[in-house]
Amino acid sequence: MKSKLIVLIALPLVLSLSACGDTWGERAVTGGGIGAGTGLAIGAIAGWPLLAPALAGAAVGAGIGAATTPKQ
Template identity: 50%
Template sequence: MTILPRLAAALVLTAAVAACGQTPGERAVSGGLLGAGTGAAVGSLSGNAGTGALIGGGAGAVGGAVTAPRRY
């Protein structure tokens, strides 16, 4: 399996559950965890799971902290 289908699947999964929470802190934590997991998965394909987890976790935490909760 090539990297593109795996990357697409990881991005779809992350977008589906991205930054769950009501407060900025909750969204930062959930976004960081989701980003770290996705980053580790994608990074492992290139042999750098740790670096991928750090980058993904940082990006996910920032993204979760600066977004507003969904209003119904």
Template identity: 55%
Template sequence: MRLPRSAGVAGILALALMVSACGSNRFERGVTGGAIGTAAGAGVMAIAGGPVLAGAAAGAVGGAAIGALTNECQIDLGPQRPNGC
């Protein structure tokens, strides 16, 4: 059975959100968020049939911005939460 295209796109977006912006400071979170956003954007556009480079660029900008503008206390990491959160 083949999944509809929208299910694939939703799966990639969900995966990108689950692993976005790993790091303990703004620089690390911005870099990892940008890298994950690049991969997610390219993957979504590849599935959707659009321009892959445009998707990668948009994902990179969005991921880097989200990573740099959030801190590690804003995401519930469960028992691994850093001290002071």
């Protein structure tokens, strides 16, 4: 139970820092990569199967990275 609580708290914090780059594409790719790694780590810590958290993390990270592209 404690590990699931940690995951629920850590996931939004980690994903909020999930993109690097200046363009929409760069931020989507780096956000997806960081999100996939984060999802994989959280899934491993929580004892879940690893594919689903990695895919979910990649999708959310790419979305957040693309959505937070600074206006130039």
